[in-house]
Amino acid sequence: MNHNNDISAAELLQRLKNQEVLNLLDVREHIEYHTRNIGGQNIPVGKLAGQLNQLPYNLNDEIIVICSAGLRSETAQSILEQNGYQNVRNVTGGLLAIEKIQSL
Template sequence: MPLLQISAQNLQQRLQNGEQLNLLDVREIIEYHTYNIGGINIPLSKLETNFKHIAYNKTSEIIVICSAGIRSVTAQNILTANGYQNIVNLTGGLKALQKLNIR
């Protein structure tokens, strides 16, 4: 099954529309506190031992985000392997989203 992706443009549009999104930021805590767009922060290094902290339903869409879209792919694979069914990766990560806001 192919991994689900969302572009920075699509995510930005959904955020601007006020959509309530389930965001899971898998960057380290210091990165999250430096810049974030909300959601739950569980660093990738702690993800497999902290599933109980994911307050989202296993069938709900969860958008996984990181800095460049690499750690979030790993998180996407971990979550999918543990029964989460609708995990979406932010392609290019927050860097791609920030580039949209610079223009």
């Protein structure tokens, strides 16, 4: 696994603040996503392998995967990498890390 490609919550927030257009994939369950999210496409990690054909990304696009704490997105990162996606970045600490920064 190549985890030196991960993205920190602080870097992600900065890029969102700069209004960059990001390929953000939220792999939490739909109910969690609808409770709170920072945007992006929502495909629960358990359904990801079966829905890869619905992803609008090219294999070399940067894809940023996020979940609550970073564990499910790590699994999603592996699934994507096994299917040929070459630039998948996991948000370290997930939404919890983002909320910690935002509440400072």
